[in-house]
Amino acid sequence: MPALIPTDFYGTIVWLGRVADREAALASGAVTQLAASFAGPEGEAHGGLTRASDSRVVSQYPRGTEIRNTRQFSILSREELDAIAADMGIAKLDPALVGATMLVEGIGDFSHVPPSSRLQGEGGATLVIDMQNRPCTLPAPGIEAAYPGFGKAFKPAAKGRRGVTAWVEREGIFRLGERLRLHIPDQRGWAHQPPVRG
Numbered sequence: 001m002p003a004l005i006p007t008d009f010y011g012t013i014v015w016l017g018r019v020a021d022r023e024a025a026l027a028s029g030a031v032t033q034l035a036a037s038f039a040g041p042e043g044e045a046h047g048g049l050t051r052a053s054d055s056r057v058v059s060q061y062p063r064g065t066e067i068r069n070t071r072q073f074s075i076l077s078r079e080e081l082d083a084i085a086a087d088m089g090i091a092k093l094d095p096a097l098v099g100a101t102m103l104v105e106g107i108g109d110f111s112h113v114p115p116s117s118r119l120q121g122e123g124g125a126t127l128v129i130d131m132q133n134r135p136c137t138l139p140a141p142g143i144e145a146a147y148p149g150f151g152k153a154f155k156p157a158a159k160g161r162r163g164v165t166a167w168v169e170r171e172g173i174f175r176l177g178e179r180l181r182l183h184i185p186d187q188r189g190w191a192h193q194p195p196v197r198g
Contacts, residue, residue, distance in 0.1 A: 125172025
């Protein structure tokens with residue numbers, strides 16, 4: 001019996017980008033397509049089969065521990081990015097300024113799709129959603145340069161809608177305008193989750 005349910009929810013890729021050198025800047029450069037291997041998007045600084053652990057998993061590993069890279073892609077939704085911009089008090093927020101790899105539209109409540117869901121492209125390339133991405137202060141300098149006085153507003157405005165991180169399950173090419181079908185795990189929510197969260 002299949003463990004993943006193909007849904008009738010589709011997202012359309014409306015923006016693609018890659019971070020060439022994250023030591024130099026978090027901002028990503030726009031591209032029209034991304035070749036994705038098992039190591040992530042070609043030319044992406046967040047790529048690789050492994051990565052150094054960071055604040056997302058500090059409860060599991062000392063910072064800098066080599067772990068599997070489940071953060072090859074940073075995917076946001078256009079709807080949530082527009083809501084972030086509105087809460088910040090600006091008309092529009094460029095996905096490049098937050099280091100996005102992909103911007104999709106059409107899947108509601110995108111930042112909260114279940115972990116281990118798949119986004120499958122029309123050509124078969126498939127991403128596995130690891131978890132919700134957490135807002136941080138890294139985009140603030142670039143946002144501040146583009147929108148003086150608004151850099152610090154990003155982190156609180158992005159809470160709960162910063163998108164997701166994902167990794168490549170099936171290699172292929174993602175293109176602007178391509179539709180991605182959402183597949184979700186066939187399981188109920190964990191019964192003990194509310195007590196664990198407090």
